[in-house]
Amino acid sequence: MGIEVIVEGLTKSFGKQTVWQDVTLTLPPGEVSVMLGPSGTGKTVFLKSVIGLLKPERGRVLVNGVDMVNGPERDIYQTRKLFGLMFQDGALFGSMNLFDNIAFPLREHTRKKESEIRRIVMERMDMVGLVGSEGKLPGEISGGMRKRAGLARALVLDPQIILCDEPDSGLDPVRTSYISQLLIDLNAQIDATMLIVTHNLDIAATVPDNMGMLFRRELVAFGPRELLLTSDVPVVRQFLSGRREGPIGMAEEKDEATLALEQLTDGATVPLAPPAVAPQLEPSPGMPPRQAVQRRKARVLAMWDQLPAAARTAVQAGLAPVQGEPA
Numbered sequence: 001m002g003i004e005v006i007v008e009g010l011t012k013s014f015g016k017q018t019v020w021q022d023v024t025l026t027l028p029p030g031e032v033s034v035m036l037g038p039s040g041t042g043k044t045v046f047l048k049s050v051i052g053l054l055k056p057e058r059g060r061v062l063v064n065g066v067d068m069v070n071g072p073e074r075d076i077y078q079t080r081k082l083f084g085l086m087f088q089d090g091a092l093f094g095s096m097n098l099f100d101n102i103a104f105p106l107r108e109h110t111r112k113k114e115s116e117i118r119r120i121v122m123e124r125m126d127m128v129g130l131v132g133s134e135g136k137l138p139g140e141i142s143g144g145m146r147k148r149a150g151l152a153r154a155l156v157l158d159p160q161i162i163l164c165d166e167p168d169s170g171l172d173p174v175r176t177s178y179i180s181q182l183l184i185d186l187n188a189q190i191d192a193t194m195l196i197v198t199h200n201l202d203i204a205a206t207v208p209d210n211m212g213m214l215f216r217r218e219l220v221a222f223g224p225r226e227l228l229l230t231s232d233v234p235v236v237r238q239f240l241s242g243r244r245e246g247p248i249g250m251a252e253e254k255d256e257a258t259l260a261l262e263q264l265t266d267g268a269t270v271p272l273a274p275p276a277v278a279p280q281l282e283p284s285p286g287m288p289p290r291q292a293v294q295r296r297k298a299r300v301l302a303m304w305d306q307l308p309a310a311a312r313t314a315v316q317a318g319l320a321p322v323q324g325e326p327a
């Protein structure tokens with residue numbers, strides 16, 4: 001089962017610029033979480049801080065009891081091996097074929113024999129649908145294939161926590177749907193804790209168990225997907241509906257005067273209908289059921305009293321028994 005990641009009071013700055021402050025959340029073990037936020041709000045910085053590649057000034061990130069911020073470097077290095085990291089561009093070595101790219105972490109970090117490495121690499125390539133492309137160079141394949149190769153490489157060390165930075169960037173909507181399904185299928189197969197950073201609304205609506213959003217140097221919210229998908233917090237509603245009206249501006253947050261002017265226009269005053277919550281993706285036929293589903297159900301029911309009515313209704317709709325399944 002995946003490992004819980006506890007983030008407490010995390011604050012990160014570069015010089016005088018605070019990227020975000022006092023971020024507190026828990027990634028539940030084996031569940032899929034998505035972190036949303038407009039460009040430049042520090043989503044990538046957050047991922048890098050979770051894995052200990054960047055050092056926030058305050059707070060801690062606990063993984064298996066190790067603080068990835070201030071713990072001993074030796075422990076951080078060991079704990080990092082529990083992670084699989086999928087970078088935005090796949091981060092493949094251009095001069096290596098896909099097989100060697102995916103085998104790289106095994107050759108670097110383990111003493112496995114080549115025959116064992118071949119078995120693992122082929123198994124992971126099969127998981128992401130790349131068998132037959134072992135000999136291709138990254139420059140010879142499509143962006144979607146590069147993403148999948150990046151994902152296969154993130155999987156070779158059997159990670160218990162997977163971090164994905166914008167798995168959709170540069171992909172068309174159809175390829176993005178395939179990646180979404182692949183992420184759910186992977187979760188069903190390996191039950192790893194997953195954190196996906198994205199601004200893709202389809203991924204946000206259909207993939208995660210939990211969702212968070214960064215804005216104005218704060219974590220606006222983090223919780224079950226239904227909480228954010230039905231939220232009436234203006235910035236969350238604006239982001240999830242992709243509207244211009246609201247606190248998020250083109251280059252940066254809008255100033256007070258622009259916002260006040262918007263309040264006077266019809267577009268901003270017409271209330272949005274409560275959003276319909278799309279069903280979460282199920283694993284593909286033939287995949288095992290996601291083990292996180294039952295754990296999440298118990299967790300969400302335990303926080304029932306704290307959920308607003310709209311979120312409860314959406315949770316109930318999602319819990320309705322599927323035909324042929326016990327309630």
Ligand SMILES: Nc1ncnc2c1ncn2[C@@H]1O[C@H](COP(=O)(O)OP(=O)(O)OP(=O)(O)O)[C@@H](O)[C@H]1O
Nearest residue numbers: 014019037038039040041042043044045046166199
């Ligand atoms: N190493 C660094 N040194 C200085 N500033 C940095 C560094 N890394 C990131 N930043 C700044 O931190 C802020 C957040 O960057 P980040 O890449 O995390 O945003 P993001 O939310 O992932 O954006 P996008 O969605 O556009 O990828 C930006 O203002 C960026 O310029």
